[in-house]
Amino acid sequence: MVEGKINEIHGWAAMKPGLKVEPWSYKPRPLGENDVEIKIEYSGICGSDLHTIKEEWSGTMYPAIVGHEIVGKVITKGENVTHLQEGDLVGVGAQVHACLESSCTTCSRDLDPHCPHKVFTYNAKYADGAQAHGGYADAVRVNSNYAFKIPDTIDPVYAPPLMCAGATVFAPMLRKGVKKGDRVGIIGIGGLGHLAIQYASALGAEVVAFSHSPNKRDQCLELGASIFVNTANKEEVDAIRGTLQYLFVTSNSNASEYGNLISWMDYEGQIVLLALPEGNMEMSPGKFVRSEVAITGSLIAGINVLKKTLEFSAEHKILPVIEQYPMSKVNEALERVDSGKARYRVVLLNSEQTSNL
DSSP, X not given: OOOOSOSSEEEEEBOSSSSOOEEEEEOOOOOOTTEEEEEEEEEEXXXXXXXXXXXXXXXXOSSBOOOOOEEEEXXXXXXXXXXXXXXXXXXXXSEEEOOOOTTOTTGGGTOGGGOTTOEESSSEEOTTSOEEOOSSBSEEEEEGGGOEEOXXXXXXXXSHHIIIIIHHHHHHHHHHTOOTTOEEEEEOOSTTHHHHHHHHHHTTOEEEEEESOGGGHHHHHHHTOSEEEETTOHHHHHHHTTOEEEEEEOSOOOGGGGGGGGGGEEEEEEEEEOOOOSSOOOOOHHHHHHXXXXXXXXXXXXXXXXXXXXXXXXXXXXXXXXXXXXXXXXXXXXXXHHTTOOSSXXXXXXXXXXXXX
16 A cells, blocks of 8 residues: 555644635545545635535534645545556646545436545545545645646636636536527636636637726726626626526526526526525516526536546636635634725635745
8 A cells, every 4th residue: 555655644634614715734535546645736726615615515523624626736646547647737726526426326327525524625524434635735645636737728726726626617518518608607707606607608609707996897808708797787798688598697697586587597597606605585486488498406516527628628728817815824814805906816826936026
């Protein structure tokens, strides 16, 4: 059995509900024959991280090291790992394990995020009871199938947000078959939305960006949107009613407002929910019958879609807009994200990557 090189992983953990994390270390589980050990260089901050450490989704297992947008180099590999080598630059997203058996009704359909044996990157437990910890740390061990080579043409500092935010918005576009000529709406121009604009545009769609912040108009058009709609402007909203084939909802606006979105859709259009706002959706069944609009959701990307996300991003030069912070200033970075002021993703850099800051 191959032994890992790092016997104690040092990171920044939430010890109780709130926004603060503090230095904490843990002993990693033994390196499995299909696992890799990764020395972390960059880690993105996702909104899910904040929801988890603040226990807004309940069930947080403290101490908890969050972070599921991880980029680093393989420093050890299990004896059965052949597709990765020590020194490879890899990324890890929101999942680190699934059974991946052909007999599994989810894994066999590229739905491994729903596998009964799935383990998410943090705030989850392996079958042996060990807790999974994420990327606000100096290292991590994961199943090698969930460590993805970063294309050479992608600057590694920009890669972390592609592992979660990018894959999360691109996955349903692939599954739904977004294509050239479709009119695609993106509502919520933030960490997810600014990437969704780029992917939909690269697929050939006519992109309509929706935001209540008119100061985002120019940047949305630069990112690939054909039309910008200020949702506070009734005339602009009325002009697009009944015209969208797809609407990807990335904002955390109140769920009770979702019923209004149906009027934006063409017949047989699809509304895809990518955010988890508070509240319940309330709408008449008649709205669905008369409009023939479907409302669905999408979780995260599985292995094959994540590979396609990285390949597509490299081919079309899709990159997030980021702000960089040294890992030592993670609490400052979390406050920045929590305030809503970050544009649009924050990437934490471990010590040797901070010389240019």
